Amino acid sequence: MRIVRLHLLERVVEPLLIRIGVHFGEKSLEKCKECKGKMVEAGEHLYLLPVKLSEKHEESAEYYIRNAKKIQSTDEIPSGTRACRMFIFECQNCGHKIVSVVDFLHVRGSEVLEGGDIYPFDKFKDFF
Numbered sequence: 001m002r003i004v005r006l007h008l009l010e011r012v013v014e015p016l017l018i019r020i021g022v023h024f025g026e027k028s029l030e031k032c033k034e035c036k037g038k039m040v041e042a043g044e045h046l047y048l049l050p051v052k053l054s055e056k057h058e059e060s061a062e063y064y065i066r067n068a069k070k071i072q073s074t075d076e077i078p079s080g081t082r083a084c085r086m087f088i089f090e091c092q093n094c095g096h097k098i099v100s101v102v103d104f105l106h107v108r109g110s111e112v113l114e115g116g117d118i119y120p121f122d123k124f125k126d127f128f
């Protein structure tokens, strides 16, 4: 199980994080903005979104909180429907947390990045 998970992390998460690092410029996932400590992954959740294909939707923490429906695996994503992964990152030094939302379309086994952003954990504290 651990091997599978590590494999998934390599295949899916890291390329997405690299792309998000590029997309979101200064909002680094690697360093804490409070103390420059190292941020580590502290949780991952998968959700279905009421959006088809590459349709646009409002991108805000409030939108995701209102619309995201928790699912257990990508097998539960109907064809052509969007989903998102939410990763919680926590600073190893001061405990500061952020939420990285990766909004994607599941196509033939791969996850095509459609959007996403990094939000303060506070906005999601009653959501998880």
Ligand SMILES: [Zn+2]
Pocket: 032, 033, 034, 035, 036, 037, 091, 092, 093, 094, 095, 096
């Ligand atoms: Zn910190």
